[in-house]
Amino acid sequence: MGKSIVITSGKGGVGKTTSSANIGTALALMGKRVCLVDLDIGLRNLDVVLGLDNRIIFDIVDVVEGRAKLAQALVKDKRFDDLLYLLPAAQNTDKTALTEEQAKTIVDELKKEFDYVLIDCPAGIEQGFLNAIAGADAAIIVTTPEISAVRDADRVVGLLEKNPLKEESHLIINRIRSHMMADGEAMDIDEITHHLGVPLLGIVLDDDEVIATSNRGEPIVLDSNNPAGHGYRDIARRLEGETVPLMKIQQPKTGFWAKISHWFSRG
């Protein structure tokens, strides 16, 4: 029996889908059987990020309405020999096409087959959100170091506390720009974690390559040298119970003279 994890944030555009794709891929790279479930019905894009959009035949609404078997709707990622699958969302309807019970039934069914079922939650806290948390054992809350994202994350944490899942929620702080954090322009990691009162699962640095690889349908974790990909691999290892120290946020490189003047200014 596998574990289902919902990836949610409240606010849109903080990287839920990117995180789902990358954590799922990282787990598959570790040899786990993973099914990604896209619940962003009407605005699906997890398939695009994974580069599987051309292979979709049936979707989750087809399964619910009996037009297809669950196994038929799963799209296999050929890069990972039988390890990574996607259950795509429907594109021609909306979030109300699914009820909480139906979502839960599907996730429970998938949990029998897979080690991890990762549910990509749509933005917002309406029906789509309720469907996404209905079948989840745990939640990963994604936020960015911006006040708007943290505020919405706080709202979602509150909603999750009201309907507690089996396991404790965890936090991912995404799109960290190291130079802004070093300057104190962006919110600090400790500050965000303390504010939300949710244990930190990992941090992911902002990197242009994340967008570039997404556009090619290749999750960034496949690039072993990329810092953002590194962040997602650390997160996957922590999900597997390993103890991985938090990645250091590198200070922007300063020139020789700047360093010298820094020494003198200390006194």
Next chain:
Amino acid sequence: MQAVVLRGNQDGYQIVLDQAASFKEIKETLRELLDNLAADSSTTNQISFDVLSNQRLLTAEQNQELEQLFSEYEHFQIHKVIPDVITIEDAIHLKEQDNVHLATQTIRNGQTLELKGDVLYLGLINEGGRLLTTGNIYVMGTVMGILQAGYPSGEDKVVIGDLHQAQQVRIGEQISIVETDQPVESSQTVAYVNDLHVLQYGQLSDLRTINPKIYHQMGG
């Protein structure tokens, strides 16, 4: 013991109802008693009786029946019915009004914690969270959301604590936008509604002049 006993003391006349007697019995005995009294007394003054019902709570109908009985006599009336007991519901209400509630939970964006009576708040209120109570609020935790004392309309309440990070402080129907009003960063801040019905910030040391009632209640 008789079903109804008449007593007199310096405060006036009292009629004591035996709690073991049936209400019917009480009514009959009471009528007898009042008949005798009316026959005996030559006074033309009104006499008011306190009715002590002991550990019996009279229903509204029973109260009415007693009133009616007394109204048949020109010079007699009921001053007050005084039982020794109250309902559990009233007791809870009293307790809630009187108690200082200890609240420690985090109130997050979009959440509202509604309480009755005074609140000592030790938790964290994030932006967009609301703490609502009918009484006063004493804050020791961190407040970045909205505090409402004297909900819905008690303007005699106060909010005490460090309020400089809050979004709004509300007392009764008065609202202060903290960003505009800028209370100082101090745990000694008192928010109160002044005589002009404006929410204002003062110092704890001035509580005696701000709100003598609360000052004395706190044992100052």
